[in-house]
Amino acid sequence: MEKKRRFHIEYGDHGILYALIIFWIVLIITNENFRGLAFFQTILTKASLNAICGIGMTFAVISGAFDLSIASQVALNGVVLTLILPKIGIFPSIIVILLLGVLMGTINGLLISKLRIPSFIATLAMQMAYRAVAQLINSSPVVVDNSGFKKMATYKIAGIIPTAFLICIILGIIGTIILRKMKLGRDILAIGNSQEAAIISGINVAKTEIMIYLIVGLFTAASSVMIVSYLGSSNYGMQSGLEFTVISAVVLGGTALIGGKGSIFNTIVAAIFLISIRSAMDSFGVDSYWQRVVEGVILIIAFSITEIRNIINTVLVKRKARKQLSVQKVSK
């Protein structure tokens, strides 16, 4: 019984899923562009690219930190990938990139856990470093020649399900298994709740911290592969600002920045929600300057939804109390 209750709280609410479904329904009704399957496929594909990254980032945010270096990791992964792809083929390249991601994640993790550099600063510094390395490796953009590789992101199974989305779901399930079923996941949640308590209960915090950033690096590498496939190219300046989009998705999905709770499923839904907003604004022809304002406002509303809920709650309760008081007065 106790376990079930804790389970329930850990998952968080699924408000973001309801919001997404309602949003989509309203869009389908009001905008004929959204009645085509292709539109949703595009949204799901693009969102999956961010969401795969978000799976890794969820682990970091649960532990109470963020990894600001993911955009630069994608750039470095991308540059290396387009370099080796023509030489060793698709699958070996993917393995190499995943290993590269693990390496970068481990470096981040070592800086944070062994050298005690705060995660914000360490990842800020590595953001600059990885981007610089990418530029030094190749300062010109590269177009991918391998059509099989490019199909990875856009192929639709049975013409309906985008591959990118499927991979995102599979990786999401893997991520959730790590988070819920494995000791590593529980340790990460514990660290997010309270580092001192985690140490006391015998968790090897240092090792776990390294694992967190390793996971971020791994999922970011997976995301990089899909992104290069989607864009069909690489460029050392690519995906600038990705870390903010991904962090927004993670926070929007209910994973609190103070740590201790999170849901990978919600992160994925939130990523889809954010991309849907952009596509909707484009589709409605919203002026591109106002799009920035609208997106900022929507993010604010979404981030503060719990507080808005509380305010509405308080207002309603107060009104009810006032009514009861006036009824009492009358009856007296």
Added chain:
Amino acid sequence: MKLRFLFPVKQVRIDQIKKRRVNMKKVTSILLAMMLMLTLVSCGNSSGETTSNTTSDTTNDTKSTGDEGGSANTGNYTIGFSVYDLSNEYFQSMMEGVEAAAEENGVTLITHDQKSSESELVTGATNLINQGVDALIVSPCKPEVMSTIVDLAKESNIPVIILDIGDGGSDKDAIVVSDMYGGGQIAGKYALSLLEADSVTEGEFAIIKCEESAVYAIQRGEGFKSIMEEAGFTLATELVANSDTTEAYNAMQDILTSYPDVKVIFAENDNMALGAASAIDEAGKTGEILVFGFDGNESAVEAILDGTMSGTIAQQPVEIGRLGIELAIQRINGEELEFDNPDTKEIYADVYLIDSTGEANHEFTVE
């Protein structure tokens, strides 16, 4: 009975609150979605760009029946235009050209702003293709992704016209290019003429460059360098300022420190040229050092008239935009296009000098 097993007695109150919370959840989620829709629709209406979408209702209906209506029936055409970044004056002008030509030809136009993001470019172009446009015009922020977009467009038989920047090696239907290298050369020739007028035949010059990844824009500096070095001037240094005004200002100060005798500065775009010009002005060397930019922005012309800049190379974004629509319509009609360079499917748009009087000067050209 089951309920009491799951929720022990003392939790009953929480149970009730949970129920209300669930309801509040649903209500506020609906409210959130409604607020979003209201915001989107009201912003969309106030921006005045809904013409593209309100008419698309009718054109979509007539499209299926009236498609074979013939080449003159351009009123049935829908063209999608995705542009690099509307926060940039150059692309604002390009958009003007596209919109004007679209209106004149009675074509329905759907626009998209990439906001300098390559993923936005791909997603936006994909959406336009999915919306069933008859042709796609793109001015890409990152040309290297064009292959992916062109391949996608080809699957739906949608012609792709690229405007400026570059084609990233893709198999587009046509690309309208301004001669970046030639533009730099024109600036060089004009610089030489000004220097000659002051009897200066040798000295140092410096180039302030855009970011390395802007492979097409950095051709401008190469062109300028070739003319200057041929005439016997020495390149003092090339600094990268990432198309940023403040970085160019800083770079210019550094150039003045290391090379105080530099005579000419060429910045690969106007933003950077203005930053450099300001640094020169602060050092009290306005008039002693020639400053050239590229883009022909209003702000640069102001600076030229004010005397802090010596000239800039103007492109013709409005014309390029119009040309894009015309080429697109031709391709929809199945017409063969006339290229200036059939091998690369390039159509040239002229660049021209804006000289120190602030007026267009067509005397300086490249062959």
Added chain:
Amino acid sequence: MSKRAKKFWLIWDRIGILCILLTVMIVFGILDSKIVSPTQLLTALNRAAVSGIAAAGMMFAICAGGFDLSVGSILSLTSCIIAVQLTDGKSTLFAIVMAFLAGGVCGIINGLLITKLKIQTFVATLATQLAFAGVTLVYCNKAIQLTSKVNTQLKFFSTGKLFGILPMPIVLLVIAYVITYLVYNFTSFGTKVRAIGSNESAARTTGIKVDVTLILVFVVTGVSAAIAGVLNTAQVSIGDPSLGEGFELDAITAVVLGGTALSGGKGNVFGTLVGAILVVFVKMGLNILGAGEAYQKLAVAIVLLFALTINGIKLIMEKGDK
């Protein structure tokens, strides 16, 4: 930790970053003496003024336990306001006042979102960064050149010399830090900020008006971004809606290098100033040596990691005590 070690760390806390700066200067001086010439040093200080002033404001935000990621957009906004007002014929004073008001209003908006809607500072200012950038573009979507007709008074902030010898940007920088030092150490506001940063709930319990203080903190950040905007616009003579892109990271790097703890509660005013100068100096030195942008990024990253590794060693030694 031995007594000597403790003393060392105490001194390092105060002037550690200055030692790093001096080391970097010596290295650059050996490589190319031009870099450390008096005129070049003056240039570095002038250049550091923009990010330095914004960093002073950002320090308050970080001391209070948060971040302000919207300072870049606020800088762009103030730049455009100044340009539009000046070209419209308004006086320089009016333009600057409007710019400060805008910075203050943006700060109030940030503060309200964080205190009333209880949004975490990181994501709140992330959202406002986007919103303010959009508003800037709606207000002014082209770069506006400030010609000699309108910029003579404004230029004073960039090239003017107080009493004929002190360059204005440096004067503004020094004034900003003196004020910051006094406010941080000697006013109740400073104490409140530190209290909130150390432990927000405890601060609330002791009766501190946390909400009001936090809103003020973000007004401070907003106004310092506005001041930086005025200075930057004066330097480049352009109002540009993209002037401040990426600026927030410069400000945060300076604060962090200076030794202000990200967890809040411990600010290092002098360190922030030195941090801002250090970043500018590294980039400038490498530029003069001819090292490209990639190397400059790497260098700043290495400096950041180095400075914080030393901090980390201190933490490890402190933990050893416990």
